[in-house]
Amino acid sequence: MPKHYRLPGKKKEGNAAKYITRSQAVKYLQVSLSVFRKLCILKGIFPREPKKKVKGNHHTYYHVKDILFLKHEPMLETLRDIRAYEKKVKKAGTKKNWDLVERLNKQKPTYSLDRLVKERYPTFIDALRDLDDCLSMVHLFAALPAVERERIQVGQIHKCRRLSHEWQAYISRTHKLRKTFLSVKGIYYQVEVQGQTITWLTPHALQQVLPTDVDYNIMLTFLEFYETLLGFVNFKLYQSINMKYPPIIDSRLEDLAADLYALSRYFDANARASVVESIDVSSSEESELKLARLQHHLPTNELGALMNLVEDVGEKDEDDAETKECRNFFKDMKFFLSREVPRESLLFVIPAFGGVVSWEGEGAPFPESDQSITHQIVDRPTQSRKFLSREYVQPQWIYDCVNFRVILPTDEYLVGRVPPPHLSPFVDNEAEGHVPEYAEAIKRLQAAARKEVLPLPGAGEEDLGDPQNLLGIIDRAEEIEAAEKKRKMAILQKQYLDEQKLKLEGCNYYDRQNVSKQKDAEGLDADADADADADVEGTDADADVEGTDADEVPPPDLRQIAEDADNMSKVLISRKKRKLLEAMEIGNERKRAHVKLLKERKKKIDEAEKSR
């Protein structure tokens, strides 16, 4: 009798009762597979991994309760209606009953997803937590071309663009942006909204390729939900900063593809209205905006000043320290973007860190000839006409500055130079084991910057004798160096002590050599492992030395001993744990090998440079 055979009429239990396969579920719900798929996507139902796969290994299993949850979904009925409706339309079409087709086209059954949004994300925080995929998808579609063949509608793309801009405008406005990364795949952004870290990827602002082996229906179903979700999230966020949603955008700027700037102006206008209302200035800015929208005209003078004014007043002290830092990061800088730089991204990033920015083209807040511009972002081989009052830097400078929160020297980022490597801010270099050279340089710069900044708050008490103050002033790098020195000293001391001990015990030369060898091995180990491990290793080696002393026999091999100790501790572990341990060791080994490979490459490059 097979393992899961059940007599007819006998109740199922266990995994056989809890899980059903996908085809069973489809049959149970009496829908087609595509409808089931759509329902699953919108409801957020996913297959689960049963402990025991009763029907076989190659099936997809859904939990019965999930399927029941789907069964009681009112939208299931709507989807059925839609199917019936489509049949009607098709039938009328084939009978050339165009009146009916026309009438039917007006009354397609619709559904709204707001209930599902609430159901899937009962609290706002839940929604924020799950926003990564949503944002990536919306930003991707905002960059895609509309394709009739794949049923990607123009309206949808525009909606995606609008939603993404609204989101970016909010982030930029509230200075929530934390990290950016120019990758080959696109630009990654990381923000922190209400304590949730949200990361998303925007594709490069270039013509995207639409591969044919992709089922766009599935993507569009996802997008359908994501659009709704992001709409609600944006609404909530705008509400939280007392803005009206949806925002009213100056259509002239919109036409010029400067939506972000238009949005920021909308913010500014709103804020100013709220500020100025008390001073009782005649016209509300919003109505003015509305008027301008109608007239397609906005006063473009004194805009920079307006922006600054609002910046100063805008935010209260409720922000955390990091947001404050971000707000004042580019405080006294004025940027100008050349034609060839990624405008949308920089228009998002620079204001998010408190900078003022303009660009080449219509509708820009200030022209290139503005004397107060401090930096011009340029991404071309040479710049023919240069203003002496400003610095011409590549866009990477902005992103690097922002990531490391330090205004980097612009020498290496000047026009035409090959910029230093762009490092990912998402990597923990220490944990990874390999610290790129440039990261170290930046660390030094950061430390230097901190040194400058640190005494400032305590400017009143300029007492150098104060030990705390001194501690604050000490350079980080120096500190690290000191620590290293100390460690080296300790090692030397230990070595000396060991040698002394050996001498006392009258060991021969061979032994001493051995000990020195052992030290070498230790050194190697210390290299291979993280620095912190070195001390531990030292003590271990110490113990071994004692052991050899007691036996008065030269130890065969230090590695052998270590391995033996390792093996012996493994002997007693249960098989499960042993396998786990081995897997961990393999993983660590792989990591180490990767780091080693990187170091070797680095060494080779350095050598090649030296020889040149």
Add this chain to the structure above:
Amino acid sequence: MIGRSFVVSKLKTIRISLQLQLQFGYLDSRLTMKIPKNKKQQKKEEAGKINETLGRIGQQLAQVADNSEDSSSDSDFEVVDNESLSEDEGSISESGMEQSEPSDNEDVVVSSDDDNNDDDDVGSAGDGDDRNGDDTSNSSEVDGGESDDSREVVEESDSSEDEVAPRNTVGSVPLEWYKDEEHIGYNLAGRKIKKKERQNKLDSFLASADDSKSWRKIYDEYNDEEVELTKEDTKLIRRLLEGKAPHADFDPYEPYVDFFAWDDSKHPLSNAPEPKRRFIPSKWESKKVLELVRAFRKGRIKFDDKPKEESNLYDVWADDSSLTERQGLTHIPAPKFKFPGHEESFNPSREYILSQEEINAHQLLPEEDRPKLIPKQFMFYRSVPAYEKAVSESFGRCLDLYLCPRARKKRINIDPETLKPKLPSRKELRPYPTTCYLEYKGHKGPVTSVTTESTGQWIASGSNDGSVRVWEVETGRCLRVWDIGEPVLQVVWNPLPELPLLAIAAGQDVFILNTGLGSEEEQKKIEELLCVETPTAPDDSDKNASFISWGPDDKHGGVRLKHFKTVSSIEWHRKGDYLSTLMPYDILSPNLNFIYLLIHTHLIGIRHCCEAFCLLSLCFCSFLNSLKRESRSVLIHQLSKKLTQRIPYKLRGLAVSSAFHPIRSIFFISTKKDVRVYDLLKQKLIKKLEPGVREVSSIAIHPSGDNVIVGSKDGKLVWFDMDLSSQPYKVLKSHEKDINKVSFHRSYPLFCSCSDDCTAYVFHGKVYSDLNQNPLIVPLEILRGHASAEGRGVLDCKFHPRQPWLFTAGADSVIRLYCH
């Protein structure tokens, strides 16, 4: 002139349309002839059009003619006319075909402007003319009564010119027939019409050049004359080219005048009474209306064309109190995508960029093992291209989100060291053997066995080279050497200190030798003990040891027990009187041989068949008995009585190793799969231990007798606590290769295992007298030093009986002593 006038007159009359159709064909062919070179193409197309339109018009006209002729009185004529009509239609279609096909030809002809070809043209035109002739005949029938026919004439045209009849009366015959004749036909009077003299080409050209009206002139071959088109003719042609009705006065859309006067008829066509349905409202219509009304009321049909309000956004999370927990099963959030590392940068550090060899190496890997992204350096951001896999990757993520089964897995983010158990410090567990202190060298082959004397002063060892040596432990001096001659498999020292005997297993023999140690009194006793008079003949009546022979060993001065198979291991009982030997090989084959021999001898020697049968059956019974109940692979010998016994139990599987319980009369036999524990007094199986390993190689009993360790050939050492269960208390996976031997220390809480991977493990194995406390097992030391020889490592290991020292016998023919 006649033809032209004819044309005009005919075109004016609509009723007689048959001619008209034919005329069109005629005109058409004329036209193609006259088209100037540069307009050829256009003309050709137009000609095609005209053909079509003319065809259509012709049909219309024919209908009209039909209708109109209905009213005509002469039915006879009507019939004839219809016939001719059908004929003509056929000819029209034919001519249409002809003209559409050779239109190219005509072009060529016209463009060449050659006279030779002109002949051809003439021929084709002649076709048209033929028809024309036909028409004329017809028309003459219809309206040409004016000349000589008595038929009534329908006066229609007012111009007198039009009534001129054609001269030629040959009818529609090919003009080729008259090609060689001097005449072209006959006139009305029946006289021949002579051909006119043809003008010289040059002359005709000159004439045409001189004559300003030459472009209007058409040669009518049928009548052999030149026709000059009048202004009306050209107008008509132009109208035809434009696709209009030929005559300006003709209105194709004039109101239809019914030929039948319906109203004034006295009698109805149908005399059926009006049905009732004409007087009551339709039921189906009312149903339909009702349905629609209902649909309106219910809002199924709406007439508001306004597009729906787009932004119906509101604060969904306004009241968080209502629903703060997600409904349904526990939600497992999807894992977030992996954050990009340095190598994904558009301008990564140079150490992240692969060299060409590495990229090539990646290409050799199977597709799924290749890294997804090869880092690439772009000097400037502007040179970064669009990522071609952006959509695909996003799609992949979508698929993962809705298709991947999710399960909560605990991610263990711990230091791997914490997985290892906390062991008590090894220093506290001292003393135990740690380092090699002495090596005993002398054997020529792998040392298979080593044994210690109970006082601990001597050890004995046996080797594959056939020698047995006795060594002094502390000095390493070799005291005695016996040369057995066969590879020695095991050497065991008698556990009694006063009986320094050595049991040696070599081949099929077991020797019990006197080592010559001990005092003289003891020596005497030993000599008495070892005194065996004669080799006891195999005694068939005694079933105990029919095939074991006790005999003196002349060569070495001891006792020799001959077995029927190779003895693999020997074990002394703790009292030193009993000795168990173990032959691991298949028990069936010797028995069968034996029986076969018996049968053979008896069959030869005994004459009576029945006796032979009896014997055979007897033998067979005994064999079956033995197979059922007893195992011959394990024998127990008693030295004092020189007796051999089989153990009265059946074994399943091959016996591998055996051991006596150190205190009680219990006997352990391990087969390859399990360990069986027998009570020797009660003669029954007490327990079966299941180590669950592939193949058991050796067992050892703890001195207290309650714990057993089993070494296996897959490198596992299994500890059984007999009080707990028949399942292992602990399985230690220590060695990589086969474990050859395991052993306990007699007094210290130590045990060890030795294996083919040239190591010996020393463990601390403390058994507490408190039954509630489980034994403590701690690995202490890995002893190395032996070299591998022919794939074998350490073959045997034994503890010193008093000291925490360990002797190991290696395949490299060395015995080592490890001390603490």
